Amino acid sequence: MTAPIEPSNRRTERGATFLVLALAFVAAVYSNAPLGDFVWDDTSLVLDQSIVRELRPIGNYFDQMFFGGPEGAPTRAFYRPLVILSFALDWRVWGGSPLGFHLTNVALHLLACGLVYLLARREGASAAASAFVTAAFGAFPRSTEAVAWISGRTDLLATVFVLAALLVHERAAGRRCLGACLLFLGLLSKEVAFAGAAAIAVREFVWWRRSGGGLRSIASAALPLVACASIYLAIRMAVQQAYQVKTPGAPLGLRLLTALEAVGSYFWMVLDPLRPRTQIGAMGEPRPVWIALGAVVLLVAVLGAVRWWRSERNVSPQAIALVVLAVVPILLVLHLVPLPMNFVAADRFLYLPSAAAAVGIAAWSRGWRHARAARIAACVVIAAFGAAAHARVDDWRSETALWSEAIQHRPRGNAYPLVRYAEALIREDRPEEALPLLLEAREIERELWARTHLGDAYGSEGSLGLAYAAMGRYAEAGQVFQALVDARPRDPSNAYNLAVVRALDLDFDSASRGLREILSRYPAHEGAAQELRVVADAKLRWEALGPEFPGERADVRLERAKVYASLGRRRDACRLAGELRGSEASDERVRVDARRLAELNRCR
Numbered sequence: 001m002t003a004p005i006e007p008s009n010r011r012t013e014r015g016a017t018f019l020v021l022a023l024a025f026v027a028a029v030y031s032n033a034p035l036g037d038f039v040w041d042d043t044s045l046v047l048d049q050s051i052v053r054e055l056r057p058i059g060n061y062f063d064q065m066f067f068g069g070p071e072g073a074p075t076r077a078f079y080r081p082l083v084i085l086s087f088a089l090d091w092r093v094w095g096g097s098p099l100g101f102h103l104t105n106v107a108l109h110l111l112a113c114g115l116v117y118l119l120a121r122r123e124g125a126s127a128a129a130s131a132f133v134t135a136a137f138g139a140f141p142r143s144t145e146a147v148a149w150i151s152g153r154t155d156l157l158a159t160v161f162v163l164a165a166l167l168v169h170e171r172a173a174g175r176r177c178l179g180a181c182l183l184f185l186g187l188l189s190k191e192v193a194f195a196g197a198a199a200i201a202v203r204e205f206v207w208w209r210r211s212g213g214g215l216r217s218i219a220s221a222a223l224p225l226v227a228c229a230s231i232y233l234a235i236r237m238a239v240q241q242a243y244q245v246k247t248p249g250a251p252l253g254l255r256l257l258t259a260l261e262a263v264g265s266y267f268w269m270v271l272d273p274l275r276p277r278t279q280i281g282a283m284g285e286p287r288p289v290w291i292a293l294g295a296v297v298l299l300v301a302v303l304g305a306v307r308w309w310r311s312e313r314n315v316s317p318q319a320i321a322l323v324v325l326a327v328v329p330i331l332l333v334l335h336l337v338p339l340p341m342n343f344v345a346a347d348r349f350l351y352l353p354s355a356a357a358a359v360g361i362a363a364w365s366r367g368w369r370h371a372r373a374a375r376i377a378a379c380v381v382i383a384a385f386g387a388a389a390h391a392r393v394d395d396w397r398s399e400t401a402l403w404s405e406a407i408q409h410r411p412r413g414n415a416y417p418l419v420r421y422a423e424a425l426i427r428e429d430r431p432e433e434a435l436p437l438l439l440e441a442r443e444i445e446r447e448l449w450a451r452t453h454l455g456d457a458y459g460s461e462g463s464l465g466l467a468y469a470a471m472g473r474y475a476e477a478g479q480v481f482q483a484l485v486d487a488r489p490r491d492p493s494n495a496y497n498l499a500v501v502r503a504l505d506l507d508f509d510s511a512s513r514g515l516r517e518i519l520s521r522y523p524a525h526e527g528a529a530q531e532l533r534v535v536a537d538a539k540l541r542w543e544a545l546g547p548e549f550p551g552e553r554a555d556v557r558l559e560r561a562k563v564y565a566s567l568g569r570r571r572d573a574c575r576l577a578g579e580l581r582g583s584e585a586s587d588e589r590v591r592v593d594a595r596r597l598a599e600l601n602r603c604r
Contacts, residue, residue: 018131019117023110026138029386029393030109033148034102036397040420041151044068045087046101050526052087053096061085062188062235065243070522073492074244076340079236082188083154101150108156109147113138115163116355120362122167123318129365132378137358139385141276141392142269145348148396154190155351161186162196163355166321169200171207173220180224187232192352195328197225199321199356206317244490250283250338250454257286258344259334264294265345266330274388278395278406278417281344283335284454285413290344319363325356342416342456399424413448415441419460422467429570429604431470438464458487465497472571474505492518496528503531503567508539538563554580554590561594565601574603 038047046052049068051060066078086104094100113134120130137143146152161182169179179200186193201222208218250258258281265280268290281287308315329352333339365374395405403421410417418441422434441460449457465480481498488494499514512535518528541563545556561576580594597603 015121015127015130018127019114019134022117022131022134022138023113025135025382025386026110026113027106029139029389030106030147032390032393032397033106034099036098036102036148036150036393037399038098038101038150039396039399039402040149042098042101042149045084045151046091047096049084049087052084052091055088055092058085061088063239063242065239065245069243070492070524070526073522073525074488074490077240077245078191079239080154080188080190082185083157083190086153086157087150098150102148105147105150105153105156108153108160109138109143112156112160112163112355115160115167116358119163119167119359123359123363124366125362126365128375129362132375132382133358133362133365135382136378136385137354139382139389140350140354141273141385141388142347142350143354144276144389144392144396145278145346146351148393149348152348155192155348157189158186158193159352159355161189162193162199162325162352165196166199166325169203171221176221177224180228183225184228184232187228192329192332192349194229194332195325195352197229198328199325201225202324203317203321206320210317250335254284254286254452254454255335255338257291258283259336260294260298261287261290262294262334262344263297263330264290264292266350267293267297269345269347269350274384276347276388276392277409278347278402279343279411279414280346282411282414283342283344284448284452285411319360322356322360322363326353326360329353342414343411400428413444415444415448415460418444419463422460423463426463426466426470429470431467434463434467435471438467458484462494462497465501469501469504470571472569474501477501478505492522492525492528496525496531499528499535500531500568503535503538504569506542508535508542511535512539534566538567554583554587558590558593558597561597565597570601570603573601574598577601577603 044067051064051068061084062081064081064084065075066080066084067075068084069075087101090101090104116137117130117134120133121127125133146155165179165182165186168175168182170176183193183196183200186196204218204221204225208221211217261281269280281290329349333341333346333349335341335344395402400421403417403424406417407421418437422437422441425431425434425437438460442464445459446457448454461480461484465477465484468474468477468480478498478501481494481501484491484494485498495514495518499511499518502508502514503511512532515528515532515535518525519532522528541559545560545563548560557576558580561573561580564570564576565573577594577598581591581598583591
């Protein structure tokens with residue numbers, strides 16, 4: 001006779017079933033995410049970084065800034081080595097297919113959902129309530145930017161490590177050290193992990209204050225956190241010294257107004273979760289309504305904090321930690337400290353706060369009296385979240401889909417969506433469509449710069465030069481990049497683009513001089529070194545062919561097409577390959593090679 005199942009086993013099995021159902025729902029919501037391509041910063045962070053394409057010794061991933069580039073060159077003030085390492089591992093496993101990168105993001109999101117469930121259970125929530133909040137967090141439409149965008153992995157990794165640290169952290173010394181180690185890994189993923197350190201620090205302080213311990217006890221409790229933050233900052237500063245970190249310089253008064261606008265924006269984004277957006281607001285274009293809303297929200301928050309302080313002994317340390325975990329990530333992106341962002345708010349910055357809110361709601365649900373009504377309401381909310389998130393993921397499947405949608409909701413004064421959509425059109429060999437968008441973006445940027453000295457007066461110029469080059473207007477492209485070189489002589493990217501344009505214009509000597517000059521200043525510039533080899537080879541082959549003339553032999557024209565292709569003159573290569581494929585004067589070998597060349601260059 002089979003022994004009866006113990007109640008505790010039944011509860012465990014029931015909890016596991018609820019968790020599996022919640023994770024299955026989230027996986028279904030993001031079932032279309034793996035179909036996406038590389039978009040937005042994925043190009044610079046994944047496709048353009050040799051350290052991603054070629055797996056190197058692990059130490060190499062900890063001595064460069066997030067956006068890479070040669071030492072001494074300007075870059076953004078981000079240090080996230082674990083994310084770059086994870087990209088390199090994905091590349092090694094999947095061979096550069098975006099499918100694998102997206103699958104990793106979805107897996108990390110499911111792991112974060114599992115940690116939310118475990119934290120909710122630890123806070124005393126029922127298995128059903130924990131599953132409901134897990135599904136709601138997993139399908140929260142504002143989180144699609146972090147999950148469906150490969151570069152959004154920064155928030156995923158940081159959140160996973162922060163939630164894991166909160167789960168393992170206890171008052172025992174070993175658990176405190178393990179929690180600090182997890183927070184250290186979170187900081188190596190994204191700076192938002194400081195919110196986890198703040199939450200644990202506040203919880204330690206409340207424990208110490210209520211236990212009446214001495215200074216020695218609080219010092220020993222704080223030591224792992226202090227060591228974690230100190231080691232991270234020391235490594236970051238050592239690496240950062242090798243680069244020119246670009247820091248925007250908006251006036252303090254404008255940053256304060258932007259901070260209030262951001263508070264109002266994030267508050268409204270939580271109230272309106274079903275309409276996620278790519279970029280929200282624009283620096284230098286204050287919106288009075290959102291500033292006023294932010295001021296009201298801030299006043300209510302301060303009054304609530306004062307009230308809490310007076311009744312602090314009635315609030316659990318865990319609840320206080322969750323509030324800190326929800327608030328600090330937003331405080332970090334309010335522009336109080338200058339940030340390299342042209343927008344006011346972003347959906348991905350709500351990822352960690354929404355996880356904290358989900359755990360808090362689960363804990364709060366223990367006091368609900370109308371459980372049936374709450375479950376019905378939760379089902380409705382989760383279904384709406386899932387439908388909105390699934391639809392939003394489709395916007396992240398391609399550059400054109402993402403930025404065409406963003407343009408429809410582009411805030412006044414923010415030319416960035418126009419530039420990114422134009423760049424996507426250039427990559428699709430549609431530069432004629434991109435050109436008017438870039439000219440419009442340039443006017444917006446110049447007007448904003450003249451009026452406020454904010455943003456970037458040259459933000460769209462590089463893309464404008466690429467559009468001219470793609471259209472074969474090399475003289476105009478050269479003028480654009482020469483102006484950029486004169487305006488920003490320390491940025492090697494503009495000098496590199498100028499050299500490439502000169503090579504496209506078959507001015508091999510000038511291109512070689514420019515590339516050698518870049519390498520003399522930045523010996524580790526891999527792009528310049530590679531382009532120099534391409535230019536040298538193309539020069540020899542082109543000079544051997546002689547000037548182009550009508551009626552030249554088919555094999556000569558094929559070789560000329562190959563030189564065009566190696567330089568990046570895709571249209572000319574496709575033109576010649578198309579002529580050779582259909583020419584009766586070409587022998588079979590030439591036609592086969594021309595067909596292969598056309599396929600490699602994706603000629604229409």
